Amino acid sequence: MARENEKAITNREVKNSAFTTYFGEPENASRLYAALGEEEVSPDDITYVTLEGVLFIARKNDLAFTVKNRVLVISEHQSTVNENMPLRDLLYLGRTMEKLLDQRSIYKRKLFRIPTPEFYVFYNGDETCPPEKILRLSDAFLEKTEHPMVELEVKVININLPSGHKLLRECRPMYEYSWFIQRIKEYLGAGWVRDAAIEQAAKDCVEEGILTEFMKEHGSEVLNMLNTQWNYDDAVAVEREEAFEEGRESGLSMGKTLGILEGKAAGIAEGKAAGIAEGKAAGIAEGKAAGIAEGKAAGQRQVIYAFLEHLGEIPEDIRNRIESEQDGSVLKKWYMLAPGVNSFEAFREHMEKGQ
Numbered sequence: 111m112a113r114e115n116e117k118a119i120t121n122r123e124v125k126n127s128a129f130t131t132y133f134g135e136p137e138n139a140s141r142l143y144a145a146l147g148e149e150e151v152s153p154d155d156i157t158y159v160t161l162e163g164v165l166f167i168a169r170k171n172d173l174a175f176t177v178k179n180r181v182l183v184i185s186e187h188q189s190t191v192n193e194n195m196p197l198r199d200l201l202y203l204g205r206t207m208e209k210l211l212d213q214r215s216i217y218k219r220k221l222f223r224i225p226t227p228e229f230y231v232f233y234n235g236d237e238t239c240p241p242e243k244i245l246r247l248s249d250a251f252l253e254k255t256e257h258p259m260v261e262l263e264v265k266v267i268n269i270n271l272p273s274g275h276k277l278l279r280e281c282r283p284m285y286e287y288s289w290f291i292q293r294i295k296e297y298l299g300a301g302w303v304r305d306a307a308i309e310q311a312a313k314d315c316v317e318e319g320i321l322t323e324f325m326k327e328h329g330s331e332v333l334n335m336l337n338t339q340w341n342y343d344d345a346v347a348v349e350r351e352e353a354f355e356e357g358r359e360s361g362l363s364m365g366k367t368l369g370i371l372e373g374k375a376a377g378i379a380e381g382k383a384a385g386i387a388e389g390k391a392a393g394i395a396e397g398k399a400a401g402i403a404e405g406k407a408a409g410q411r412q413v414i415y416a417f418l419e420h421l422g423e424i425p426e427d428i429r430n431r432i433e434s435e436q437d438g439s440v441l442k443k444w445y446m447l448a449p450g451v452n453s454f455e456a457f458r459e460h461m462e463k464g465q
Contacts, residue, residue: 128335129187129232129287130172132324134158138283143177145281146230151177159206171202182206182225189235195264196247199229203262229264232284234291239268241275271446272409274416278449285449286320292446294336308336410441417448418457425454431461 133139136153143151159182160174174184184202186195207224215222233239247262248254267275269284271292278285293314297307312333315321325332411432418424435441444461451457 127172127187127338128332130160131328131332131335132283132287132321133173134160135324139173139175141283142281143175143181143183145277145284146183146228147177147181149177159209161202161205161209171198174202174206176210176225180225182210182227183230184227185230185232187232187234189233190237191231191233191235191239191245191266193245194250195229195231195266196245196262197250199264200247200260200262203227229262231264231266232269233266234269234288236295239266239270239273241268241273242266271449272413274413276420279417279420286315289318289320289446290315296442304337305333308333407436407438407441410438410445413445414441414448417445418451418454421451421454425458428454428458428461 133142136156139156139158140151140153143149143156155178157176157179158174159176161171171184172186174182176182182203184199184206186192186198192198211222211224231245243266245264245266247260248258251258267277269275269278269288271278271285271288278288290311293311294307297310298304302310312325315325414432415424415429418428432441432444435444444457447460448457451460
C-alpha cells in the first residue's frame with residue numbers, strides 16, 4: 111500500500127463526528143452512563159442538550175445529555191488531551207444551563223434545584239496517557255488557595271484498547287467503537303492510505319459483528335465522518351509543526367546575532383548539532399534493538415491480563431502461554447479478543463486455534 115500524502119484542509123460541511131452520532135443514539139448513551147455512573151438507566155431516561163455550532167469545526171461540545179433530569183453529562187471526544195477542558199466545560203455548563211432553565215427561576219427566593227453536572231473527556235490519541243486522570247479548573251488559577259471558591263473537575267478516560275480501562279469491559283458500545291478506531295490505526299501504522307484503512311476496518315467490523323446496526327444505518331456517512339476528523343487532526347498537527355518551525359527559525363536567527371556579538375555562537379551551534387545528531391543516532395539504534403519490541407510485548411500482555419481478570423483468577427496455563435508468546439501480532443489478536451469472551455475456556459479455545 112502506498113503511504114498517504116498530506117491533504118489540504120478546507121471548510122467542511124459535516125456537523126457530527128462518528129463518536130457524536132454513535133452515542134447520539136439513546137440506547138448507546140444509556141449504556142455509557144450506566145457504566146460511568148453504576149446506575150441502570152433506559153434510553154427513555156436520556157435527553158440530549160448538546161450545544162451545536164454551525165459547522166463541525168465550530169461545534170461547541172461533542173455530547174451532552176441529562177439522565178432522568180437529575181444528572182447532566184457533558185463530554186468531549188479528543189485525540190489530544192486539552193489541559194484547558196475544565197475552563198471550556200465551565201463555559202459549556204453556563205450555556206447549557208441557559209438552555210435548560212427558565213431565566214426567571216434564578217431570581218426566585220426558594221432554592222431552585224438543577225441537574226448534577228458530570229464532566230468527561232474520552233481520549234483515543236496516540237500520545238502516552240494513563241487509563242484515567244483528573245483535570246481541575248483550580249490548576250489554572252494564578253493565585254492558589256487551599257479551598258478555591260470555584261472548582262470544576264474533568265475526568266479524562268483513555269478509551270484506547272491497550273489502556274485496559276474498565277469502561278471498555280463494562281460498556282459494550284464503547285468497546286466496539288474503540289475496537290473500530292484501533293483497527294483503523296493499525297492499518298494506518300502499516301502504511302495504508304487513510305481511505306483504504308477506514309474502509310477495510312469497516313469491513314472487519316461486519317465480519318466480526320462489531321457496530322453492526324450502526325454500520326447498517328449510517329454506512330458511508332461514518333467513513334466520511336472519520337475522514338473529516340482525521341483530516342482535521344492532521345491540519346492541527348501541521349499548524350503546530352509550522353508554528354514550531356517559525357519559532358525555531360526566529361530563535362536561531364536571534365541566537366546567531368547575539369552569538370556573533372559575543373563571539374561564541376559558532377562553536378556552540380556546531381557542538382550542539384554534532385552532539386544531538388550523534389546522541390540521537392546511538393540512542394535510537396540501541397533503543398530499537400533492545401527495548402522497543404520487549405516493551406511493546408510487555409504492554410500487550412498487561413492489557414490482556416486487565417481484560418481477562420474480570421472473569422476471575424487467570425489460570426496458570428493461560429498466563430504461561432501469554433508470557434511465552436513473543437509474536438506481537440498474536441498478542442495483538444488476543445488483546446482485541448479478550449474483552450469479548452465470557453469464559454476462560456472460550457479464550458483458551460481461541461488460543462489453541464491460533465486466533
